[in-house]
Amino acid sequence: MKRLLLGIAxxxxxxxxxxxxxxxxxxxxxxxxxxxxxxxxxxxxxxxKHPGVTIDQSHAGTSAQARAIAEGLAADVVTFxxxxxxxxxxxxxxxxxxxxKDFPDNASPFYSLPSFLxxxxxxxxxxxxxxxxxxDVQVIFPNPKTSxxxxxxxxxxxxxxxxxxxxxxxxxxxxxxxxxNNVPIFDTGGRAxxxxxxxxxxGDVLITFESETRGIRKEYGDDKFEQVTPSxxxxxxxxxxxxxxxxxxHGSRDLAKSYLDxxxxxxxxxxxxxxxxxxxxxxxxxxxxxxxxxxxxxxxEVFGGWDKVQKEHFAAGGLLDQAxxxx
Numbered sequence: 001m002k003r004l005l006l007g008i009a010x011x012x013x014x015x016x017x018x019x020x021x022x023x024x025x026x027x028x029x030x031x032x033x034x035x036x037x038x039x040x041x042x043x044x045x046x047x048x049k050h051p052g053v054t055i056d057q058s059h060a061g062t063s064a065q066a067r068a069i070a071e072g073l074a075a076d077v078v079t080f081x082x083x084x085x086x087x088x089x090x091x092x093x094x095x096x097x098x099x100x101k102d103f104p105d106n107a108s109p110f111y112s113l114p115s116f117l118x119x120x121x122x123x124x125x126x127x128x129x130x131x132x133x134x135x136d137v138q139v140i141f142p143n144p145k146t147s148x149x150x151x152x153x154x155x156x157x158x159x160x161x162x163x164x165x166x167x168x169x170x171x172x173x174x175x176x177x178x179x180x181n182n183v184p185i186f187d188t189g190g191r192a193x194x195x196x197x198x199x200x201x202x203g204d205v206l207i208t209f210e211s212e213t214r215g216i217r218k219e220y221g222d223d224k225f226e227q228v229t230p231s232x233x234x235x236x237x238x239x240x241x242x243x244x245x246x247x248x249x250h251g252s253r254d255l256a257k258s259y260l261d262x263x264x265x266x267x268x269x270x271x272x273x274x275x276x277x278x279x280x281x282x283x284x285x286x287x288x289x290x291x292x293x294x295x296x297x298x299x300x301e302v303f304g305g306w307d308k309v310q311k312e313h314f315a316a317g318g319l320l321d322q323a324x325x326x327x
Contacts, residue, residue, distance in 0.1 A: 024251040026054045027259055030065045030075035032148060032238070033189030034212045038275040039079070045271060046262050053255060061147035061189040069094060069243065076247045077256045079240045079263075081112075081209070082148030083306050084314070086241050099241040102257075108237035109263040110277040113297060114156045115210035116228035117197070117217065124204045128230050129160040132205065133178035140203035142186065142193040144320055149190040149236075153207045154320060155309065156234035159298050163232070176323045198225075209236060210292075211276030218276075235297045238277070 031039055036059055043055040058065065058075065066085040069075050070092045078095075080086055089095040100106045118126050124137055132139050144150040157179055158172060165171035187193045190208050197206040198216060205228075206213070213227045240260045247253040262268045269281040273288045303309045313319045 024255060025052055026056070026250070027076045027252055027255055028056045028058060028074060029077050029079055029259070030058045030069060030073060030243075031079040032062045032065075032081040033059055033142075033191045034149065034194065034209060034215075035059060035079065035081075036191070037215060038211070038272065038277070041271045041275065042263070042268065045267055046259060049262075050255075050258070055259070059189075059191070061142065061149070063088075063148060063151075064146045064188065069246075074246050074250070075243050076250055076252045077240065077242055077260060079238065079260075080148065081236060081238050082151060083237065083239050084310050085148060086239050087306070087310075089241070089243065094243050094245045095241050096244050100239070102242065103240060103260060104264055105280050106237070106239070107241060108239050109260075109268070110238050110272045110279045112209040112211050112236045112238070112277055113233040113295060114153045114207055114230075114236065115213045115233065116230060117206040117208065117213040118204065118226050118228055120223055120226060122226055122228070126205050126228060129157055129232075130164070132157070132182065132207075133175060134182075137182055137205065138184055138203040139179065139182045139205055139207060140185070140193050140197045141183065141207040142189050144314075145324065146188045147190055147193075149209055150193075151314065151320075152209075152234050152236045154323075155300065155303065155313070156230075156232075156298075159234055159302055160230070160232055162302075173319075173323065180323055209276075210278075214276035214291075229293045229295050232296045232298060235299045 029039065039057055047053055047055065058073065062080040062082050062085040066088045069089060078086060086095060086099060090097055116126060126137065131137060141153045142150040144154045158176060161172040161175040184202060185196055187196055190212060193206065193208060194212060194216060197203050217225050217227050240263065242253060242256045247256045266281055266284060269279040269284040273279050273284050278292055279285060300306055300309055
């Protein structure tokens with residue numbers, strides 16, 4: 001319920017922000033769909049250190065957010081979950097070409113991975129990706145066309161299938177087609193998918209970022225849901241950037257830089273870890289080591305990098321369109 005209410009509050013807050021004048025002490029952060037709880041905590045801590053500033057939030061699938069910014073959403077900063085969505089803004093002249101050099105770790109202060117959430121007792125005995133293509137399993141994840149969250153799920157499933165089928169493209173495509181056909185509803189973003197699984201009780205397994213599966217389990221209890229970490233998953237970096245064109249117009253660049261810098265501080269890293277994200281700070285990592293199960297993480301380099309992924313999988317007519325079109 002908390003997650004649903006925060007979604008409504010985020011929309012109301014954005015409407016209010018759009019009706020007020022912008023200034024150098026005000027920011028709009030356009031963020032990924034399931035980051036609401038994280039940024040409630042981040043913004044509270046940041047404002048406590050910078051009295052008088054205002055941070056407004058917008059949450060949606062990051063591909064949808066990137067398009068909205070290109071069409072006029074006046075975001076000063078983005079905290080996304082997919083590099084290609086920031087690169088889209090670079091091509092639109094809104095973000096600098098060297099944005100990944102503006103902050104440490106390629107401008108990714110924390111990261112996550114696609115993880116599974118099942119109902120208490122795991123009645124369908126779901127343990128790994130191969131269980132998701134069984135005829136008796138319904139899978140919930142959002143639409144990869146609008147959600148960066150879901151694109152990581154799509155790529156992680158393909159990476160798993162490539163290993164299992166030793167690169168046999170026909171069998172990999174068959175695997176992904178079966179997975180897509182087991183999804184009864186494609187919501188536009190990760191939080192809507194959570195609502196479908198948790199509130200509407202549709203599906204046997206939810207695939208979403210580990211941070212979201214941890215948050216749901218924490219909110220509703222182990223007597224309702226269980227988290228399942230697959231044998232292999234895909235590193236999901238969470239890139240951040242200043243929207244230079246907008247921040248320049250608002251005079252908010254200094255505040256934007258301070259805000260994103262805060263994500264790398266021990267305080268910011270601790271908040272991220274408490275919200276289920278894997279972080280960079282060594283001391284915070286050590287403190288929360290027991291909270292995060294070991295998992296073999298692949299990167300997009302197994303596909304040749306983001307540029308190749310974009311061209312082969314996510315461009316019009318690419319492999320995603322081919323798989324999605326089988327539904």
